[in-house]
Amino acid sequence: MIVERIWTGNAYRNYNYLIACPESGEALAIDPLDHGKCLAAAKAKGWQITQILNTHEHHDHTGGNLQLKSETGCTIIGPKAEEARIPGIARAVAEGAVFPIGGA
Numbered sequence: 001m002i003v004e005r006i007w008t009g010n011a012y013r014n015y016n017y018l019i020a021c022p023e024s025g026e027a028l029a030i031d032p033l034d035h036g037k038c039l040a041a042a043k044a045k046g047w048q049i050t051q052i053l054n055t056h057e058h059h060d061h062t063g064g065n066l067q068l069k070s071e072t073g074c075t076i077i078g079p080k081a082e083e084a085r086i087p088g089i090a091r092a093v094a095e096g097a098v099f100p101i102g103g104a
Contacts, residue, residue, distance in 0.1 A: 001101065006041050008034040012060040020047045021102025028101050029074070031055055035064030039071060053099060054078035057085035065089075 004018040016038050020027040027047040031054060032038045042049050049072045054062050056079060065076050065087045077099065080092035 002045075004041055004045065006034070006037050008037065010034070010060075014060055016064075018042055018045075018047065018049070019101060020045065024102030026050045026102035028053055028099060029068060031061035032064040032068050033060050033062075035068040035071070038064065038068060048072070049074050051099060051101070052076045054082075054086050054089070057082040062086050 002020045002022055006016040008014045008016060014033055016032045016034055017030040018027045018038060018041055025047045027042050027049045028051040029038045029049050032052055051074050052065055052068060068074060069076060069088050075090050076088045077091045077093055078086040078089045080094050083089055083092040
């Protein structure tokens, strides 16, 4: 797996992350507030974002969900306890969940 850290450069001082499979080019975006920077980073590396993982429901972690899903068709994943507060969530998970990416 390859991990790409993306500085959002905003007042929240957030990072977004992409975790990608080098064989398939599939990528998971973590807390993609700045969906545009996530898409640009993935495109530059030749990756396709297929999943979003939100670590929690705060807007500075979920704010880019719907735009990223609209542009990629990816699946949004997040904590079951926060399912009602995460925009676009399709898979609510509990501690210990596994997120296969590409051939992993």
